[in-house]
Amino acid sequence: MRSVPPEGAGGGGGRGLTGARRTTALNQIAALAARLVGSSASQVSLLSDVQTVAGGSGLAPGAVGSQGPLEDSLCTVTADLGGPLVVPDAALDPRVSGLPPVASGAVGSYLGVPLADTDGRPLGALCVFDPGPRQWSPSDVAVLQQLARAVVTELEFAAVSAAHRADRARWDLAAEAGGVGTFDLDLTNGALLLDDRLLELSGLDRASFGGRAEDVYAHVHPDDVEDVISRVQRAVDTAGSYEAEYRIVLAGGSHRWVTARGRVVDDDGAAHLVGVAHDTTAQREPMQRTAEMLEGLAVAFIAMDRDWVMTHVNAEAERIAGRPRAELLGRTLWEVFPATVGTEFEENYRRAAGTGVPVVFDAHYPAPLDVWVEVRAVPGPHGLALYFLDITERVRSQRRVELLAQVAAELSGTLDAAVAVARLAQLVVPALADWCLVTLVGEDWRSGPRRGLRDVGWWHADPDLLPVVADYARERVPALTDTSFVARALSTGRPVVVEEDATARIRAVLSPGPAHELLEQLAPDGFAVLPLRGRGRTVGLLTLFTGSGRGPISAVDLATATDIAGRAGLALDNARLYRQQRQLAEDLQRSLLTAPAQPDHLQVVVRYTPAAAAAQVGGDWYDAFLQPGGATVVTIGDVLGHNTEAAAVMGQLRSMLRAIAVTTGAGPAEVLRRVDEAMTTLQMGTTATAVVVRLEQTEDQALRGVTQVHWSNAGHPPPMVVNPDGTVLPLTGLRADLLLGVDDSARRRQYEVTLDRDAVLVLYTDGLVERRDQDLDHGLDRLREALEDLAGRDLDELCDELLTRMLDGHSDDDVALIALRLHRQDRPRPPAAGPNRIPPNVADSPDVVPQPD
Incomplete structure (x- = not known):
C-alpha cells in the first residue's frame, strides 16, 4: 500500500524538493548507479498520486521532470513489493510484461529497489534497466540498495536545505545587523574580544567569559580542541590565515558545528588574529548522516x-x-x-x-x-x-565445486579407475593439504597390516619434497604396524584425524627403518586418513598431510575430502564390477565364435576385439568352413545392437548361414537370399550386415596358382584384397545390396574376381573403420593406407598391427577381423597354411558378375 510522502520529503509530485540542485544530485546518483552495474539507463521515480521522474541517466530528452500514471510504472511494482524487484527478462515476467515500457521494447531487463523515509513509508524507487534481457548479480542488488539510501539522504537533505535557505535569509538580515560572530585576538598580550553573536555560538555569556582563548577552548569538543589550537598556532607562526571547523559542546550534551576563518593583521605594529565565525550545523548534519551511512x-x-x-x-x-x-x-x-x-x-x-x-x-x-x-x-x-x-567464502565454495568437478571428470574419464584414483593426489594438493598419499587396498588386507596395501599416488606442494614423498610411499607400507593409523582406518571404515604433533605420533606406529628418516624430512603437523568406501567395503585410502604453516585441516576441507573419498571408492568398486562383467562378456562372446577351418595352402587368421567402453556381448561374428564340393566359405557379419539379444541373434544367424551353405553347396548370393527368407519365416525381427566369400579353383587354376573368389555383400563394409605387388583393392561390386532382415524378396548380387598366389583377403566389421569423429569413407582410406604399408608381413603380424593402427588403443565398437593368405601351390605346404586339402572345383552360377581388373 503506497502512502503520499509528507511535505518536504518527496511527495506531492516533488513538493518542497524542486530546484536544479536536487535534480542535478539525483541525476548524478542515477548515473552512478548505471555505471556501477553497467546498465544503459537508470531512473529515480517519486510516487504520489502520479509517478514523477525526479532524476535519471540514459533517458529520452524531457523524461526528467515528467509525470505519468502509477499503473504504467515498473517502479510502482517495486514500491508495492517493498524489496528489490529483479527482472532478468521483462517479456517473460508476468509482473511487468504487460506494462507499456516493456511492451514498447524500452525495457528488456529491470532491477529496482524501493525508496522509503525514516518511518518506512514508500517514496518511490531507484532502478536500472536495459533494452535487452540480462542477469542481475547479488552485488548489483547490493550496490543499488546502497545508492537508494543516498537518494533518500539527498531527498532529506534537500528538504533540510529548503529550510536552511529560509534560515540563511534571516541569517543575512542578522549579519547585516551584526549577527555574524567576530573575534579579535591580541597576539601581544593574549586578550580575546568576542562580539555577542560569537559568544552565543561559543556557548558563553559576558558574565562567564574571561577574555582569554582558553575560555572558548573549554567549550570546544574534546576531539576537536587540539586541532583548533594547532591551527591557531600555525596561523600565528606563519603570520598567515586561520580556518577551522569544530564542535561547541552545549548544555545538555548536544553540540553545535562552528566554522571560523581569520587572518593575522598588523595594527600599528601590534599583531592581531581577527576573523568571523558562523554556525554550520545545518550543513554538517546531512554530511554526517552520509558518513554514518557509509560507515x-x-x-x-x-x-x-x-x-x-x-x-x-x-x-x-x-x-x-x-x-x-x-x-x-x-x-x-x-x-x-x-x-x-x-x-x-x-x-x-x-x-x-x-x-x-x-x-x-x-x-x-x-x-x-x-x-x-x-x-x-x-x-x-x-x-x-x-x-x-x-567474496572469500564464495570463491572457496566455487573452488570446492570446481575441485569436485575435476575429480568427477578424472574418475569418469578412464575405465582404469585405479589410475584415475592415483591422480587424485595432484588434485587435492594444495587445495586441501600440503601433501597426500593414495593407497589401494586388496582383498587380503585383513591378513596383516602390510598385506594387500599399495601406495599408488602421491604429491607435494613443494616440488623439492616430491622425491621425498615418493621414497616415503615406497617405504611406508612395509613399515606399518598393527597399531598404525592406516590399520585403524581400515578396521573401522571411518576417518582418522590428527590435528597436531603428527610426526611423532606417526613415527611411534612405524617400524624402525628408512621410513622414520623420510617422515622427519616431511615433518607433517596434522593428517587425516579417509577410507575409500565402495558398496560396504574399503577399497582404498586417501591420506592428507598438513604442515605447521598451514594449520589443521578445516571442517569444510575435511567435508570436501570425505566427498572425494566417497566418489573415488565408488569408482574403484565400479571398476572391479566392470572388469568382472567385461570378462564374462568376452568369454561368452568368444565361446560363440568357433575356430575357423584351415584348408591346405590357405592360411586363415581371426581376431576379435570387444568395445573398450562396453561390458556386454555384441553381434559381430566371423566364420570359415568348407562346403561339400571342397570350396572354402568365409563369412563375416554384424547384428544391430550390443546386448545379449544381439549375441543370441548373432549365434542363430551364424549357424543358419553355415547350415545353408554346407547343406546346399550354394554360392554366396543364394546363401544370403535363403538366410533372408529364413529370418522372415522365423520372425527374427532384426537386421544384420554380412559378407559371404567363396574361394575355389579349377584344375587349370590350381596349376596356374590362381584362385577364383565369389562374393555377395548385404550392406557390409567391403572386403579388401592385398595383391602380391602391395596394391589394395576393395571388393565393392556394382552397388551395395540391402541388409539382411529388410526385404527378403530383394535380389542378391554375386561378384567374382581372380586372385594370384600370395594375395591376402581381409574381412572386417565396421568397428575397425568407423568412429564418432570420422566418417566411413575416411576410415576406409585409413584402412587401405595401413594395408598398403603392411603388405608382405606375416599374416598374424599383419592382423595385430592393423588393429593397433586402426584402433589407436581404443575402440568404440566391437571389431571382428578375418584374414586369408593364398599360399603358393607349386611348393610344399608352408607351416602356416592349413592341413585340409581343397579338391579342384568349378563354380557355375548364373548370378556371377565378373569383377573388372
Missing part, C-alpha cells in the same frame, strides 16, 4: 584523492584491511597495501583513474590478509572511490 555499509569503502592518499575509510574497510583507520588515513594506498603494486589491483585502479570509467574485477590479496575481494573502482572529480566486497 554502516556491509561493503568496504575507501576514498582517495588524486595523489592516492586515503581520505575516508569505513568500518568494513578496517575489518578487511585488518588495521585501524588511524593507520590508513593520510597515507597513500601503495604505502599501506604494498602487495597491490605491479598487480591487477594497480593496473585496474590506474585504468579507472586514467579513463574516468568505473572498473569492476575480482582479485586475491595475499597474506597476511589472504582475502578474495570484488572491487569496484569508481573515478570522481576529487579522486578514486573503491568499493570492496569480501
Whole structure:
C-alpha cells in the first residue's frame, strides 16, 4: 500500500524538493548507479498520486521532470513489493510484461529497489534497466540498495536545505545587523574580544567569559580542541590565515558545528588574529548522516584523492584491511597495501583513474590478509572511490565445486579407475593439504597390516619434497604396524584425524627403518586418513598431510575430502564390477565364435576385439568352413545392437548361414537370399550386415596358382584384397545390396574376381573403420593406407598391427577381423597354411558378375 510522502520529503509530485540542485544530485546518483552495474539507463521515480521522474541517466530528452500514471510504472511494482524487484527478462515476467515500457521494447531487463523515509513509508524507487534481457548479480542488488539510501539522504537533505535557505535569509538580515560572530585576538598580550553573536555560538555569556582563548577552548569538543589550537598556532607562526571547523559542546550534551576563518593583521605594529565565525550545523548534519551511512555499509569503502592518499575509510574497510583507520588515513594506498603494486589491483585502479570509467574485477590479496575481494573502482572529480566486497567464502565454495568437478571428470574419464584414483593426489594438493598419499587396498588386507596395501599416488606442494614423498610411499607400507593409523582406518571404515604433533605420533606406529628418516624430512603437523568406501567395503585410502604453516585441516576441507573419498571408492568398486562383467562378456562372446577351418595352402587368421567402453556381448561374428564340393566359405557379419539379444541373434544367424551353405553347396548370393527368407519365416525381427566369400579353383587354376573368389555383400563394409605387388583393392561390386532382415524378396548380387598366389583377403566389421569423429569413407582410406604399408608381413603380424593402427588403443565398437593368405601351390605346404586339402572345383552360377581388373 503506497502512502503520499509528507511535505518536504518527496511527495506531492516533488513538493518542497524542486530546484536544479536536487535534480542535478539525483541525476548524478542515477548515473552512478548505471555505471556501477553497467546498465544503459537508470531512473529515480517519486510516487504520489502520479509517478514523477525526479532524476535519471540514459533517458529520452524531457523524461526528467515528467509525470505519468502509477499503473504504467515498473517502479510502482517495486514500491508495492517493498524489496528489490529483479527482472532478468521483462517479456517473460508476468509482473511487468504487460506494462507499456516493456511492451514498447524500452525495457528488456529491470532491477529496482524501493525508496522509503525514516518511518518506512514508500517514496518511490531507484532502478536500472536495459533494452535487452540480462542477469542481475547479488552485488548489483547490493550496490543499488546502497545508492537508494543516498537518494533518500539527498531527498532529506534537500528538504533540510529548503529550510536552511529560509534560515540563511534571516541569517543575512542578522549579519547585516551584526549577527555574524567576530573575534579579535591580541597576539601581544593574549586578550580575546568576542562580539555577542560569537559568544552565543561559543556557548558563553559576558558574565562567564574571561577574555582569554582558553575560555572558548573549554567549550570546544574534546576531539576537536587540539586541532583548533594547532591551527591557531600555525596561523600565528606563519603570520598567515586561520580556518577551522569544530564542535561547541552545549548544555545538555548536544553540540553545535562552528566554522571560523581569520587572518593575522598588523595594527600599528601590534599583531592581531581577527576573523568571523558562523554556525554550520545545518550543513554538517546531512554530511554526517552520509558518513554514518557509509560507515554502516556491509561493503568496504575507501576514498582517495588524486595523489592516492586515503581520505575516508569505513568500518568494513578496517575489518578487511585488518588495521585501524588511524593507520590508513593520510597515507597513500601503495604505502599501506604494498602487495597491490605491479598487480591487477594497480593496473585496474590506474585504468579507472586514467579513463574516468568505473572498473569492476575480482582479485586475491595475499597474506597476511589472504582475502578474495570484488572491487569496484569508481573515478570522481576529487579522486578514486573503491568499493570492496569480501567474496572469500564464495570463491572457496566455487573452488570446492570446481575441485569436485575435476575429480568427477578424472574418475569418469578412464575405465582404469585405479589410475584415475592415483591422480587424485595432484588434485587435492594444495587445495586441501600440503601433501597426500593414495593407497589401494586388496582383498587380503585383513591378513596383516602390510598385506594387500599399495601406495599408488602421491604429491607435494613443494616440488623439492616430491622425491621425498615418493621414497616415503615406497617405504611406508612395509613399515606399518598393527597399531598404525592406516590399520585403524581400515578396521573401522571411518576417518582418522590428527590435528597436531603428527610426526611423532606417526613415527611411534612405524617400524624402525628408512621410513622414520623420510617422515622427519616431511615433518607433517596434522593428517587425516579417509577410507575409500565402495558398496560396504574399503577399497582404498586417501591420506592428507598438513604442515605447521598451514594449520589443521578445516571442517569444510575435511567435508570436501570425505566427498572425494566417497566418489573415488565408488569408482574403484565400479571398476572391479566392470572388469568382472567385461570378462564374462568376452568369454561368452568368444565361446560363440568357433575356430575357423584351415584348408591346405590357405592360411586363415581371426581376431576379435570387444568395445573398450562396453561390458556386454555384441553381434559381430566371423566364420570359415568348407562346403561339400571342397570350396572354402568365409563369412563375416554384424547384428544391430550390443546386448545379449544381439549375441543370441548373432549365434542363430551364424549357424543358419553355415547350415545353408554346407547343406546346399550354394554360392554366396543364394546363401544370403535363403538366410533372408529364413529370418522372415522365423520372425527374427532384426537386421544384420554380412559378407559371404567363396574361394575355389579349377584344375587349370590350381596349376596356374590362381584362385577364383565369389562374393555377395548385404550392406557390409567391403572386403579388401592385398595383391602380391602391395596394391589394395576393395571388393565393392556394382552397388551395395540391402541388409539382411529388410526385404527378403530383394535380389542378391554375386561378384567374382581372380586372385594370384600370395594375395591376402581381409574381412572386417565396421568397428575397425568407423568412429564418432570420422566418417566411413575416411576410415576406409585409413584402412587401405595401413594395408598398403603392411603388405608382405606375416599374416598374424599383419592382423595385430592393423588393429593397433586402426584402433589407436581404443575402440568404440566391437571389431571382428578375418584374414586369408593364398599360399603358393607349386611348393610344399608352408607351416602356416592349413592341413585340409581343397579338391579342384568349378563354380557355375548364373548370378556371377565378373569383377573388372
